[in-house]
Amino acid sequence: MKAILVVGDGMADRPVKELKGKTPLEASKKPTLDWIAANGICGIMDPIAPGIPPGSDAATLALLGYDPLKVYRGRGALEAIGSEIDIKPDDVAFRCNFATVDKNLTVVDRRAGRIETEDASRLTQRFKKIHLKEDLGVEITFANTVQHRAILRLRGPRLSMMVTDSDPQKVGKPVLRVSPIDGTPEAQRTADIVNKLTQHFHEVLKKDPINAERVRKGLPPANAVLSRGAGKLPDVIPLPLQYGIRAAVVAAMPLVKGVCKVAGMKLLDVPGATGTYDTDVVAKARAVVQAVRSHDFVFVHVKATDVASHDGNAEKKVMIIEKIDKMVSSIVKGVDLDETLIAVTSDHTTSVLTGDHEGDPVPVAISGPGIRTDDVEEFGERTCAKGGLGRMRSVDLMPIIMNLLGKTRKFGA
Amino acid sequence: MKAILVVGDGMADRPVKELKGKTPLEASKKPTLDWIAANGICGIMDPIAPGIPPGSDAATLALLGYDPLKVYRGRGALEAIGSEIDIKPDDVAFRCNFATVDKNLTVVDRRAGRIETEDASRLTQRFKKIHLKEDLGVEITFANTVQHRAILRLRGPRLSMMVTDSDPQKVGKPVLRVSPIDGTPEAQRTADIVNKLTQHFHEVLKKDPINAERVRKGLPPANAVLSRGAGKLPDVIPLPLQYGIRAAVVAAMPLVKGVCKVAGMKLLDVPGATGTYDTDVVAKARAVVQAVRSHDFVFVHVKATDVASHDGNAEKKVMIIEKIDKMVSSIVKGVDLDETLIAVTSDHTTSVLTGDHEGDPVPVAISGPGIRTDDVEEFGERTCAKGGLGRMRSVDLMPIIMNLLGKTRKFGA
Numbered sequence: 001m002k003a004i005l006v007v008g009d010g011m012a013d014r015p016v017k018e019l020k021g022k023t024p025l026e027a028s029k030k031p032t033l034d035w036i037a038a039n040g041i042c043g044i045m046d047p048i049a050p051g052i053p054p055g056s057d058a059a060t061l062a063l064l065g066y067d068p069l070k071v072y073r074g075r076g077a078l079e080a081i082g083s084e085i086d087i088k089p090d091d092v093a094f095r096c097n098f099a100t101v102d103k104n105l106t107v108v109d110r111r112a113g114r115i116e117t118e119d120a121s122r123l124t125q126r127f128k129k130i131h132l133k134e135d136l137g138v139e140i141t142f143a144n145t146v147q148h149r150a151i152l153r154l155r156g157p158r159l160s161m162m163v164t165d166s167d168p169q170k171v172g173k174p175v176l177r178v179s180p181i182d183g184t185p186e187a188q189r190t191a192d193i194v195n196k197l198t199q200h201f202h203e204v205l206k207k208d209p210i211n212a213e214r215v216r217k218g219l220p221p222a223n224a225v226l227s228r229g230a231g232k233l234p235d236v237i238p239l240p241l242q243y244g245i246r247a248a249v250v251a252a253m254p255l256v257k258g259v260c261k262v263a264g265m266k267l268l269d270v271p272g273a274t275g276t277y278d279t280d281v282v283a284k285a286r287a288v289v290q291a292v293r294s295h296d297f298v299f300v301h302v303k304a305t306d307v308a309s310h311d312g313n314a315e316k317k318v319m320i321i322e323k324i325d326k327m328v329s330s331i332v333k334g335v336d337l338d339e340t341l342i343a344v345t346s347d348h349t350t351s352v353l354t355g356d357h358e359g360d361p362v363p364v365a366i367s368g369p370g371i372r373t374d375d376v377e378e379f380g381e382r383t384c385a386k387g388g389l390g391r392m393r394s395v396d397l398m399p400i401i402m403n404l405l406g407k408t409r410k411f412g413a
Numbered sequence: 414m415k416a417i418l419v420v421g422d423g424m425a426d427r428p429v430k431e432l433k434g435k436t437p438l439e440a441s442k443k444p445t446l447d448w449i450a451a452n453g454i455c456g457i458m459d460p461i462a463p464g465i466p467p468g469s470d471a472a473t474l475a476l477l478g479y480d481p482l483k484v485y486r487g488r489g490a491l492e493a494i495g496s497e498i499d500i501k502p503d504d505v506a507f508r509c510n511f512a513t514v515d516k517n518l519t520v521v522d523r524r525a526g527r528i529e530t531e532d533a534s535r536l537t538q539r540f541k542k543i544h545l546k547e548d549l550g551v552e553i554t555f556a557n558t559v560q561h562r563a564i565l566r567l568r569g570p571r572l573s574m575m576v577t578d579s580d581p582q583k584v585g586k587p588v589l590r591v592s593p594i595d596g597t598p599e600a601q602r603t604a605d606i607v608n609k610l611t612q613h614f615h616e617v618l619k620k621d622p623i624n625a626e627r628v629r630k631g632l633p634p635a636n637a638v639l640s641r642g643a644g645k646l647p648d649v650i651p652l653p654l655q656y657g658i659r660a661a662v663v664a665a666m667p668l669v670k671g672v673c674k675v676a677g678m679k680l681l682d683v684p685g686a687t688g689t690y691d692t693d694v695v696a697k698a699r700a701v702v703q704a705v706r707s708h709d710f711v712f713v714h715v716k717a718t719d720v721a722s723h724d725g726n727a728e729k730k731v732m733i734i735e736k737i738d739k740m741v742s743s744i745v746k747g748v749d750l751d752e753t754l755i756a757v758t759s760d761h762t763t764s765v766l767t768g769d770h771e772g773d774p775v776p777v778a779i780s781g782p783g784i785r786t787d788d789v790e791e792f793g794e795r796t797c798a799k800g801g802l803g804r805m806r807s808v809d810l811m812p813i814i815m816n817l818l819g820k821t822r823k824f825g826a
Contacts, residue, residue, distance in 0.1 A: 014783045023785070048824045050805055051812025055825025068825060075826040229826050353783070357823055359816035360785065382785050382801055391803030 010306030010350025040367030043389025059347035065398025074231020082258025112222035160186035167226035238264025281327035289334030309350035341368030423719030423763025453780030456802025472760035478811025487644020495671025525635035573599035580639035651677025694740035702747030722763035754781030
């Protein structure tokens with residue numbers, strides 16, 4: 001038996017007036033998701049705990065069976081490893097942005113005009129050799145990823161992830177001084193290092209001819225690096241070790257890839273899986289159908305539902321849900337249903353009204369052999385609440401799926 | 414958005430034969446509570462954990478989002494702070510009763526004939542200067558509240574709340590020797606202090622002319638002080654700090670007030686809110702409607718349902734529930750429903766049959782904007798069990814409400 005887990009990022013929602021009091025899930029035509037609900041067992045899940053809005057990192061950890069309240073150690077390292085930057089257990093990594101600041105170090109543009117990846121790469125070359133006035137005693141790696149995005153990795157002794165962000169998250173605010181969150185000398189040392197680097201980056205960037213060229217072209221100069229989300233790798237047992245399974249993932253987001261990599265899953269590269277509205281769900285379905293032949297567990301993640309929610313676009317969200325339904329339809333047609341469990345859920349609620357992650361539970365449905373089916377006929381936030389799984393936590397989903405695959409270990413004798 | 418939480422103390426119950434197998438909630442006419450259920454989302458909540466009967470202190474802590482299993486440190490300090498007796502974090506406070514004992518220190522009347530507050534106050538004056546043979550090294554404060562009730566507060570170094578009661582809780586039993594619950598020297602020291610005080614109080618009281626006068630009048634003398642419920646303040650983050658909200662409470666019971674004070678809520682004084690059958694629910698409703706204009710969260714507590722249950726009076730309990738319904742009706746009419754969440758629940762089950770707090774879950778209903786409504790039409794223990802919230806714990810209610818207000822902080826990034 002195999003299992004496929006389909007996750008629509010931020011797909012769960014609240015009732016929306018413009019959808020006649022329905023949620024986007026309830027308002028969309030999704031015959032395959034409804035078929036899974038009707039032929040399966042349904043429930044609702046709290047991603048972290050009732051009422052707590054989850055970040056995508058914590059929510060994805062939970063879906064893979066890792067309790068975020070126990071294992072979560074920040075986003076930076078997960079994002080880094082998902083961006084193919086090697087991270088060791090003691091490294092501290094930060095998410096960074098190339099940004100535009102004025103003379104007083106006030107942030108003018110947090111993304112330096114969404115600088116093209118090529119320009120960012122050229123600027124990143126300047127940091128290949130980081131010469132500071134003093135030796136900080138750590139190995140410093142800076143790598144840009146897509147557009148303005150980059151990763152800063154610190155490797156060495158006595159580092160801590162317990163430091164604040166230099167990114168003020170708002171235009172018009174000054175670049176923040178990084179400070180220790182706890183009272184340890186490690187946190188103080190790490191904060192000092194990041195503050196020195198922030199200054200160094202600014203000094204190097206402000207004199208750079210690439211920025212002079214950008215200004216001539218009327219583009220905002222990328223004259224600062226903002227850092228946030230200091231993190232270490234979560235200390236988790238990879239799925240292959242924990243359950244004796246082969247696991248794979250189809251996802252576009254570096255963060256989701258990072259979590260899955262930490263979980264020991266194979267990252268499948270699917271051209272056309274973009275993480276945006278135009279993502280190629282047919283290609284994703286094809287990749288899943290192929291992967292399930294040689295893996296016990298395949299996780300497929302679609303980001304665009306969350307994007308539509310953050311954009312406050314209910315119509316678009318309905319459209320993406322219908323696209324996900326088509327993807328699942330291709331998967332259902334492509335696999336042996338006598339030997340395959342299919343689970344559908346969302347990592348968290350993202351409200352098209354607030355544009356934010358919310359702490360409401362998410363619906364879940366699991367169909368396949370051996371399932372204790374219930375009488376839920378439709379996949380939605382309110383219908384699934386009446387299902388046979390009741391109310392549970394996202395961290396419980398993985399053991400439930402693994403139990404159905406016969407992969408969980410007995411507790412007791 | 415604002416939120417109002419209405420709590421009927423011990424309002425939840427079990428089916429009662431004399432109510433034709435209905436619970437008091439099910440047997441009462443409560444159109445407004447039913448309207449909230451019909452237009453909201455319902456569920457059931459375990460106040461502490463399934464099957465565990467909660468004390469009022471623990472149950473109220475849970476309703477305000479504090480896990481009693483983690484933060485609870487006895488009732489004494491909560492009762493004291495709710496009676497406007499100042500309590501510092503290291504103080505140990507006890508609930509006390511003036512009582513009547515015979516020559517052998519056997520309890521004859523646990524409440525000294527429910528001695529009038531005036532007599533109790535005069536007796537308390539005798540303790541203004543407590544002169545013991547030896548210096549106990551602590552500051553001792555004794556204050557009477559209503560009738561036979563009083564508070565003993567110990568302030569000083571090396572005190573512990575881990576000591577037993579001197580109150581045997583039954584007539585015909587001797588005053589108990591207070592002993593340490595754990596093996597710490599602090600508990601031993603605290604027990605010794607209370608034992609010395611118990612003896613001192615008895616010696617002072619038995620010679621007092623007020624008691625001689627009481628005996629002449631045929632009243633039981635208040636010749637002893639019984640102590641119970643040693644406690645310290647729970648170490649909690651006040652709601653304003655945790656959620657950035659302004660919170661207020663309308664309640665009559667010192668214990669509930671104490672918990673709310675610890676939670677950083679404003680205590681609203683409502684003349685006519687008595688904590689008994691004759692409590693003025695119209696005045697309470699008015700106070701809530703006014704408070705919600707300047708507060709984000711208003712908690713209104715009605716004690717009389719619990720009183721009726723302890724009295725074993727099902728008819729009376731139905732009557733009080735109908736009174737609560739009228740209160741909620743006034744609240745519903747007084748607020749802007751487009752901007753206000755209203756939640757209704759009970760702190761615990763109090764059975765009119767057993768007269769005791771029981772460990773059954775309580776019903777809950779929340780109505781307001783953004784709610785994922787369900788198809789429950791009536792507010793009751795059994796109807797709400799089929800609601801969209803499923804089964805949760807009381808400690809989860811506050812994060813759920815704060816999430817709907819947009820006040821919870823994201824976990825993860």
